[in-house]
Amino acid sequence: MSAIFNYGLFAILYKGFGVYYVLSSGLGYLAGLIAGYFLNKSWTYRGQASAGRSYLMPYLAGYGVSLVASLLFLRFIVESGFTGPLIGNVLALGLSTVMNFAGTNWLVFTKQPSDDSYA
Numbered sequence: 006m007s008a009i010f011n012y013g014l015f016a017i018l019y020k021g022f023g024v025y026y027v028l029s030s031g032l033g034y035l036a037g038l039i040a041g042y043f044l045n046k047s048w049t050y051r052g053q054a055s056a057g058r059s060y061l062m063p064y065l066a067g068y069g070v071s072l073v074a075s076l077l078f079l080r081f082i083v084e085s086g087f088t089g090p091l092i093g094n095v096l097a098l099g100l101s102t103v104m105n106f107a108g109t110n111w112l113v114f115t116k117q118p119s120d121d122s123y124a
Contacts, residue, residue, distance in 0.1 A: 006044060008098055011037030015094050026090035030079055030097065031072065038068050041105070050114035060113050067108030075101035 015033030018024040024032075042064055079097035083090050 007037035007041030008102055010040050012094065012098055016091070019090060019094075026083065026094070027076055027080055030090075030094050031076055033094075034072050034075065034101065038065075038072075041068075045109055045114065050109065053114045063113045064109065067112055068105060071101045071104040071108065074104060 011033040013033070014036045015029045018029035018032060019026050042061065045064075046060060075097040078100055079090075079093050082088055082096060083093045087093070088096070
């Protein structure tokens with residue numbers, strides 16, 4: 006869902022307002038990040054997330070790495086002539102989706118052992 010939101014904002018900024026494609030992609034990514042955090046914590050990983058625990062800092066760190074990687078990838082494939090920004094952003098979004106899934110699943114929303122599991 007956040008990927009659709011991400012790409013939608015990218016397309017509006019890039020095609021509708023003529024904003025530089027890398028900046029449009031970054032802004033779309035940040036909007037998707039915000040939506041994704043709340044969706045992941047309350048829906049996707051609700052069985053793994055502790056109610057009173059904040060996951061924001063590790064989430065932002067993982068997504069920050071993914072953002073840099075996807076923007077570098079996007080710029081490389083567009084500037085090298087492989088594809089245009091609209092298709093390039095789809096490919097970059099695919100890369101960041103895989104990276105974000107791995108980060109959120111294995112590093113951020115990890116199951117915490119319960120106290121009674123060691124009894």
